[in-house]
Amino acid sequence: MLKLANKVALVTGGSRGIGAAIAKRLATDGASVAITYAKDANAASAVVKAIEGSGGKALAIQADAADPKAINAAIEKTVATLGRLDVLVNNAGTAIPKPFEQTTLEEMDQMINLNFRGLMVATQAALKHMNDNGRLIMIGSCVGERMMTPGLVAYAATKGAVKMFTQGLAREVGSRGITVNNVQPGPIDTDLNPAAGDWAAPQKANTALNRFGTVDEVAALVSFVAGPESSYITGANLTVDGGTNA
Numbered sequence: 001m002l003k004l005a006n007k008v009a010l011v012t013g014g015s016r017g018i019g020a021a022i023a024k025r026l027a028t029d030g031a032s033v034a035i036t037y038a039k040d041a042n043a044a045s046a047v048v049k050a051i052e053g054s055g056g057k058a059l060a061i062q063a064d065a066a067d068p069k070a071i072n073a074a075i076e077k078t079v080a081t082l083g084r085l086d087v088l089v090n091n092a093g094t095a096i097p098k099p100f101e102q103t104t105l106e107e108m109d110q111m112i113n114l115n116f117r118g119l120m121v122a123t124q125a126a127l128k129h130m131n132d133n134g135r136l137i138m139i140g141s142c143v144g145e146r147m148m149t150p151g152l153v154a155y156a157a158t159k160g161a162v163k164m165f166t167q168g169l170a171r172e173v174g175s176r177g178i179t180v181n182n183v184q185p186g187p188i189d190t191d192l193n194p195a196a197g198d199w200a201a202p203q204k205a206n207t208a209l210n211r212f213g214t215v216d217e218v219a220a221l222v223s224f225v226a227g228p229e230s231s232y233i234t235g236a237n238l239t240v241d242g243g244t245n246a
């Protein structure tokens with residue numbers, strides 16, 4: 001039997017990049033998967049079709065992960081359509097690379113509301129429905145723990161907040177067997193952080209493996225944390241960063 005058979009997962013920002021790879025991987029592991037997206041309905045429906053094409057069950061929901069009303073509605077729709085909720089992956093997030101002194105108030109709000117406030121709102125809404133032994137998984141960042149390059153000050157601060165949120169919440173939900181973990185990618189080749197982009201060279205140089213990672217390498221760790229074999233791991237910050245933070 002597949003390790004996530006009969007489980008339901010919701011992945012925020014699951015239409016492209018790391019989130020799409022996580023959604024497909026959890027479906028391969030046997031879960032029914034809901035994904036949210038903000039803008040690109042075609043990309044979201046391609047992920048759903050890919051999962052269905054492999055015999056899985058999937059659902060795409062348009063929901064801005066920075067909007068509490070939309071997040072709550074997405075969780076309710078997931079439970080109403082797929083019947084339950086066992087795994088939440090808070091993946092939606094963004095970076096606006098620039099020197100801190102040039103970062104506008106609007107840009108700060110955008111990163112705080114999507115990367116951190118929305119993640120808290122989604123987690124709270126999910127906990128109302130989450131079954132015992134559920135899995136709350138945050139996608140933080142290696143820069144939430146250590147900082148090697150300029151240009152990511154506000155972003156790193158939101159990811160540092162995600163780290164402490166994870167550790168704090170693990171203490172409150174452990175009695176239900178629910179684990180809370182923070183998967184912290186390093187440089188991963190996506191639209192947000194292309195391996196050939198302007199900011200890529202120093203990120204690559206900071207890894208021990210001298211390369212960007214792939215979305216599937218992050219999805220593999222999420223799959224482990226979502227599964228039954230990770231049952232004694234909680235409140236942990238797990239980096240998948242090619243050795244950036246080593």
Ligand code: NDP
Pocket residue numbers: 012013014015016017018019020036037038039040041043063064065066091092093094095114139140141142184185186187188189190191192193
């Ligand atoms: P991408 O920008 O490549 O993909 C983002 C995904 O999130 C898309 O599916 C997008 O859908 C969706 N999304 C964006 N904004 C919203 C929103 N407001 N509400 C709902 N969905 C939204 O990002 P990555 O895959 O690179 O990053 C995913 C996560 O991983 C983020 O939290 C990021 O901080 C983290 N991370 C990434 C690293 C990297 O090097 N790539 C490194 C460390 C952490 P749509 O097209 O519809 O907007």
